[in-house]
Amino acid sequence: xxxxxxxxxxxxxxxxxxxxxxxxxxxxxxxxxxxxxxxxxxxxxxxxxxxxxxxxxxxxxxxxxxxxxxxxxxxxxxxxxxxxxxxxxxxxxxxxxxxxxxxxxxxxxxxxxxxxxxxxxxxxxxxxxxxxxxxxxxxxxxxxxxxxxxxxxxxxxxxxxxxxxxxxxxxxxxxxxxxxxxxxxxxxxxxxxxxxxxxxxxxxxxxxxxxxxxxxxxxxxxxxxxxxxxxxxxxxxxxxxxxxxxxxxxxxxxxxxxxxxxxxxxxxxxxxxxxxxxxxxxxxxxxxxxxxxxxxxxxxxxxxxxxxxxxxxxxxxxxxxxxxxxxxxxxxxxxxxxxxx
Numbered sequence: 001x002x003x004x005x006x007x008x009x010x011x012x013x014x015x016x017x018x019x020x021x022x023x024x025x026x027x028x029x030x031x032x033x034x035x036x037x038x039x040x041x042x043x044x045x046x047x048x049x050x051x052x053x054x055x056x057x058x059x060x061x062x063x064x065x066x067x068x069x070x071x072x073x074x075x076x077x078x079x080x081x082x083x084x085x086x087x088x089x090x091x092x093x094x095x096x097x098x099x100x101x102x103x104x105x106x107x108x109x110x111x112x113x114x115x116x117x118x119x120x121x122x123x124x125x126x127x128x129x130x131x132x133x134x135x136x137x138x139x140x141x142x143x144x145x146x147x148x149x150x151x152x153x154x155x156x157x158x159x160x161x162x163x164x165x166x167x168x169x170x171x172x173x174x175x176x177x178x179x180x181x182x183x184x185x186x187x188x189x190x191x192x193x194x195x196x197x198x199x200x201x202x203x204x205x206x207x208x209x210x211x212x213x214x215x216x217x218x219x220x221x222x223x224x225x226x227x228x229x230x231x232x233x234x235x236x237x238x239x240x241x242x243x244x245x246x247x248x249x250x251x252x253x254x255x256x257x258x259x260x261x262x263x264x265x266x267x268x269x270x271x272x273x274x275x276x277x278x279x280x281x282x283x284x285x286x287x288x289x290x291x292x293x294x295x296x297x298x299x300x301x302x303x304x305x306x307x308x309x310x311x312x313x314x315x316x317x318x319x320x321x322x323x324x325x326x327x328x329x330x331x332x333x334x335x336x337x338x339x340x341x
Contacts, residue, residue, distance in 0.1 A: 011266025022151035073099025187223035191312025193284035202233035
């Protein structure tokens with residue numbers, strides 16, 4: 001089969017969708033899968049062996065531009081796609097495969113997409129409580145039960161890729177060369193209600209440094225200022241690498257670490273997908289909906305009455321769901337026998 005995936009805008013959702021890709025390949029071993037995605041997630045798709053080709057989606061998150069979407073879809077008509085799986089629930093996301101003339105167009109009902117989709121699935125949120133289950137269900141015939149164990153995301157990061165990056169960043173020399181590395185992911189694109197306080201990250205870094213660990217701050221250019229604040233308050237325990245890598249190189253940094261401590265973010269999902277132990281810090285979001293999909297993930301959440309609220313900002317103004325999650329509690333959750341060898 002020749003299949004087009006219309007992917008989500010968020011990095012974490014893109015990583016989660018690899019389970020769908022693996023399930024498709026199990027059913028159709030000779031399938032050729034192309035993936036329409038925003039430019040910022042294309043480097044991740046290059047690390048997914050199930051994807052033949054990543055296609056840059058030129059339309060920004062929220063941009064309507066119906067005429068331009070229709071014209072873009074028409075440029076895909078000669079690629080011979082037999083099926084499109086549309087992962088977002090928006091009306092506009094279903095327009096491109098319709099314009100491309102793809103015979104079978106699969107997705108959940110979403111925003112009244114009858115006509116644009118011709119394989120329309122009702123979403124039973126209670127039966128499919130996790131995003132990974134919802135994506136995977138689109139790979140199966142209507143009404144088919146999910147397998148008891150879904151294939152988990154597994155992104156490629158080789159030792160050669162990691163060593164080349166460490167050499168470029170100067171991380172394989174100096175006083176921290178032989179120390180076990182703990183990576184922190186202090187950003188979260190969604191908003192402040194998903195970000196553990198900077199002072200808490202700095203305090204945890206000081207505790208880790210006292211145990212002989214090096215700490216890397218990993219993130220996008222938007223996280224650089226946050227990284228600088230954490231590094232300055234960490235008494236020299238942190239190296240701020242936020243903004244010094246693209247998203248695929250960030251995956252290599254995480255793969256080269258012994259442990260990752262992260263907000264609920266795209267990098268959290270990447271860390272799990274490259275096989276790192278993860279301590280995931282949840283505040284306004286739900287680990288029941290989008291948990292890290294790794295074999296070695298520990299979720300820390302205070303489970304306050306007001307959470308999860310799924311808001312970008314704390315509606316009550318106190319951010320207690322993350323402020324009251326202390327650095328000492330996170331430090332206690334770390335299994336040092338595994339990371340300090």
